[in-house]
Amino acid sequence: MSKYTxxxxxxxxxxxxxxxxxxxxxxxxxxxxxxxEDIVRxxxxxxxxxxxxxxWRLDAFKVWKEMTEPExxxxxxxxxxxxxxxxxxxxxxxxPNKTLDDVDPDLLAMYKKLGISxxxxxxxxxxxxxxxxxxxxxxxxxxxxxxxxxxIFMSISEAIKEHPELVRKYIGxxxxxxxxxxxxxxxxxxxxxxxCYIPKxxxxxxxxxxxxxxxxxxxxxxxxxxxxxxxxxxxxxxxxCTAPSRDENQLHAAVVELxxxxxxxIKYSTVQNWYPGNAEGKGGVYNFVTKRGLCEKNAKISWTxxxxxxxxxxxxxxxxxxGDNSVGExxxxxxxxxxxxxxxxxxxxxxxxxxxxxIISKGISAGKSQNSYRGLVQIGSRADNARNFSxxxxxxxxxxxxxxxFPYIEAKNKSAMIEHEATTSKIGEDQIFYCNQRGIDTxxxxxxxxxxxxxxxxxxxxxxxxxxxxxxxxxxLEGSVG
Amino acid sequence: MLKINNLxxxxxxxxxxxxxxxxxxxxxxxxxxxxxxxxxxxxxxVIAGKEEYEVTEGNILLEGEDIDELAAEERAHKGVFLSxxxxxxxxxxxxxxxMKTAINETRKAKGLEDMPAKDMLKMIREKSELLEIDRxxxxxxxxxxxxxxxxxxxxxxxxxMLEPKLAILDETDSGLDIDALRIVANGVNKLKSKDNAVxxxxxYQRLLDHIVPDFVHVLYNGKIVKSGGKELAHELEAKGYDxxxxxxxx
Ligand SMILES: Nc1ncnc2c1ncn2[C@@H]1O[C@H](COP(=O)(O)OP(=O)(O)O)[C@@H](O)[C@H]1O
Ligand SMILES: [Mg+2]
Numbered sequence: 117m118s119k120y121t122x123x124x125x126x127x128x129x130x131x132x133x134x135x136x137x138x139x140x141x142x143x144x145x146x147x148x149x150x151x152x153e154d155i156v157r158x159x160x161x162x163x164x165x166x167x168x169x170x171x172w173r174l175d176a177f178k179v180w181k182e183m184t185e186p187e188x189x190x191x192x193x194x195x196x197x198x199x200x201x202x203x204x205x206x207x208x209x210x211x212p213n214k215t216l217d218d219v220d221p222d223l224l225a226m227y228k229k230l231g232i233s234x235x236x237x238x239x240x241x242x243x244x245x246x247x248x249x250x251x252x253x254x255x256x257x258x259x260x261x262x263x264x265x266x267x268i269f270m271s272i273s274e275a276i277k278e279h280p281e282l283v284r285k286y287i288g289x290x291x292x293x294x295x296x297x298x299x300x301x302x303x304x305x306x307x308x309x310x311x312c313y314i315p316k317x318x319x320x321x322x323x324x325x326x327x328x329x330x331x332x333x334x335x336x337x338x339x340x341x342x343x344x345x346x347x348x349x350x351x352x353x354x355x356x357c358t359a360p361s362r363d364e365n366q367l368h369a370a371v372v373e374l375x376x377x378x379x380x381x382i383k384y385s386t387v388q389n390w391y392p393g394n395a396e397g398k399g400g401v402y403n404f405v406t407k408r409g410l411c412e413k414n415a416k417i418s419w420t421x422x423x424x425x426x427x428x429x430x431x432x433x434x435x436x437x438x439g440d441n442s443v444g445e446x447x448x449x450x451x452x453x454x455x456x457x458x459x460x461x462x463x464x465x466x467x468x469x470x471x472x473x474x475i476i477s478k479g480i481s482a483g484k485s486q487n488s489y490r491g492l493v494q495i496g497s498r499a500d501n502a503r504n505f506s507x508x509x510x511x512x513x514x515x516x517x518x519x520x521x522f523p524y525i526e527a528k529n530k531s532a533m534i535e536h537e538a539t540t541s542k543i544g545e546d547q548i549f550y551c552n553q554r555g556i557d558t559x560x561x562x563x564x565x566x567x568x569x570x571x572x573x574x575x576x577x578x579x580x581x582x583x584x585x586x587x588x589x590x591x592x593l594e595g596s597v598g
Numbered sequence: 599m600l601k602i603n604n605l606x607x608x609x610x611x612x613x614x615x616x617x618x619x620x621x622x623x624x625x626x627x628x629x630x631x632x633x634x635x636x637x638x639x640x641x642x643x644v645i646a647g648k649e650e651y652e653v654t655e656g657n658i659l660l661e662g663e664d665i666d667e668l669a670a671e672e673r674a675h676k677g678v679f680l681s682x683x684x685x686x687x688x689x690x691x692x693x694x695x696x697m698k699t700a701i702n703e704t705r706k707a708k709g710l711e712d713m714p715a716k717d718m719l720k721m722i723r724e725k726s727e728l729l730e731i732d733r734x735x736x737x738x739x740x741x742x743x744x745x746x747x748x749x750x751x752x753x754x755x756x757x758x759m760l761e762p763k764l765a766i767l768d769e770t771d772s773g774l775d776i777d778a779l780r781i782v783a784n785g786v787n788k789l790k791s792k793d794n795a796v797x798x799x800x801x802y803q804r805l806l807d808h809i810v811p812d813f814v815h816v817l818y819n820g821k822i823v824k825s826g827g828k829e830l831a832h833e834l835e836a837k838g839y840d841x842x843x844x845x846x847x848x
Contacts, residue, residue, distance in 0.1 A: 544686070545650065546686045547686050547687075547688060549643075549646075549648050549649075549670060550682065550685070550686045550688070551671075551688075551700075552647070552669065552670035552671045552674065553646050553647075553670055553671075553674055553678075553679075553680050553682075554671075554674055554696070554700035554756065554760065555671050555674035555675050555700050555701075555703045555704040555707065555760070556671060556699055556700055556703045557669070557671045557703065558671075560699065560703060564688070564691055564695075564696070564699055565688055565691070567690070567691070568688055568689055568690025568691035568739065569689060569690055570690070571690040572690075
């Protein structure tokens with residue numbers, strides 16, 4: 117038997133196709149490309165939205181037209197031509213009342229390929245799923261169990277019709293339309309997404325889960341998620357994403373808004389493996405996402421993310437710690453390989469007294485990729501005794517990739533306690549040989565070392581998600597030793 | 599078990615091993631001694647299949663099979679084990695998880711199913727008792743923050759778990775206090791049988807008082823320059839290496 121060298125590994129990685137890179141041929145209805153007021157109106161009309169929603173979108177569109185794409189992030193890419201994208205694509209004939217059994221078999225087959233058997237998810241994991249394919253939410257499960265507790269979990273389009281008072285009251289309050297270029301774009305054209313409301317004092321009995329997927333070529337996906345945890349309530353929310361491989365870059369610009377009222381707690385977990393592009397850096401998803409949560413008194417928001425996909429990632433899940441004693445957490449694993457670029461991190465805005473935040477960021481870079489952590493810890497003048505702990509660790513594989521950390525601190529209150537730790541390490545030949553000597557091949561050795569490096573964050577994920585995340589880490593780093 | 603013929607090996611074009619001949623039969627214990635830098639660890643690494651070293655001449659036979667083309671993990675699957683002079687740290691990976699992975703990867707290579715968790719636990723319990731290891735220790739990250747002695751004891755624990763045919767112990771005694779040395783040596787002796795073999799690399803007689811060698815070899819400047827019985831180790835302990843260097847260089 118011949119030796120399996122690093123070169124063999126590298127070769128295999130190049131030829132290894134994106135695991136989820138298949139295209140499902142479901143009939144879908146796509147709007148003409150380009151963006152103008154008429155398209156915005158058409159989206160709103162298609163979705164049978166009330167007048168106020170249409171106006172809200174049009175306002176956002178006006179704001180967006182005046183804005184320019186941000187350039188401060190440590191990413192370099194060919195700017196998307198926003199007039200060359202179709203802003204709406206939906207599988208045809210979606211009836212919001214249909215159950216999972218009525219779902220297009222092709223679609224179900226696609227979920228299977230993705231490794232998510234909805235049935236199994238339902239039975240074994242106690243997960244309620246809201247699946248967004250391209251833009252329309254196709255099937256929502258577990259609705260009944262949830263509604264008995266007064267929990268609302270549905271697509272945002274449905275919520276706009278069924279709970280307009282809630283949507284209207286909260287949408288855009290955490291991420292205002294003019295917050296940034298992509299948020300404005302999303303506000304104008306968002307196609308679907310999830311809405312969730314947990315009533316006062318209710319502990320949501322199951323993990324709520326949404327699966328996003330971009331299917332149609334040349335379309336953008338613009339989901340909008342709004343999650344409200346009323347006083348003293350608790351919810352754990354899971355979000356997973358995949359996209360088929362395509363040569364052109366697909367745009368994904370989502371907005372997620374979380375509201376944790378007094379004494380409420382929200383755990384928001386994401387596993388993102390949008391198509392990262394091929395080994396030469398062709399294709400892949402541009403992932404420009406704005407995620408932000410507001411904490412009222414004694415409230416807590418935890419963001420946990422495992423980011424292995426996308427050609428370009430621009431994403432900073434943040435917490436506004438407005439209420440006294442509120443807590444914000446950010447746990448992140450970001451993996452980049454080949455030509456991927458990630459600029460991700462968080463903002464912790466401390467406004468209330470005795471507010472606490474924790475940031476743990478694990479960046480893993482391989483190939484020719486660039487991986488940046490960008491974080492802001494801001495302590496307001498009235499935020500007495502605010503505390504932050506940040507830890508940013510980078511793991512490098514090979515000599516051609518880069519890891520960068522940009523921690524920003526703005527403290528306007530002298531009682532603030534801010535700690536920042538950062539490390540950079542490399543997977544060493546000696547570590548690999550040690551594993552090899554114990555009978556563990558190089559690929560498995562890397563997976564083991566990377567999992568060990570990421571353990572602090574993986575441990576924060578709900579069990580069934582952690583297993584999937586571990587597998588994803590292995591897939592995205594296969595053969596990346598250098 | 600192991601037969602090394604005229605082995606020459608180099609790293610970055612620097613010749614380090616310059617014609618080693620060695621035969622180790624099943625059931626035997628061989629000690630390799632020699633001054634620092636003479637090539638002892640290099641020999642161990644080359645037998646274990648570290649790729650950075652290039653074999654320029656000669657060969658290594660394991661149970662009659664030339665293993666030159668085998669990757670390090672394949673040699674491990676065939677029963678080669680190296681207790682490292684400097685064990686590396688793997689943060690976040692517990693000793694238990696590491697051992698589970700190692701054992702199951704080896705089983706997979708042999709076409710076997712994963713070891714059932716129950717058997718794994720039983721084995722961990724037995725072997726940790728053998729080496730008097732506190733089981734809490736096994737939840738810690740591999741070698742991270744371990745004392746020198748803990749690292750070495752952990753190496754022998756791994757050896758006990760993997761039950762190798764050929765174990766090479768590279769300066770396992772350094773860093774061990776007298777009690778730990780006794781425990782570790784006792785562990786190695788319990789694992790010894792007529793079907794396996796041990797190569798002990800050491801500077802000191804004290805380990806060889808516990809693990810008694812059948813043969814002692816002196817490695818100097820990339821060659822085995824003297825071989826003998828266990829008395830040779832006593833002689834080296836008393837006289838040092840200078841007389842050997844003089845003999846060779848004369
Ligand atoms: N990776 C390496 N690169 C260059 N020289 C090395 C390397 N490893 C070992 N050597 C050299 O090979 C010689 C033998 O080293 P080693 O096998 O560690 O000796 P010992 O274990 O007998 O003390 C020394 O001169 C050492 O400097
Ligand atoms: Mg040595």
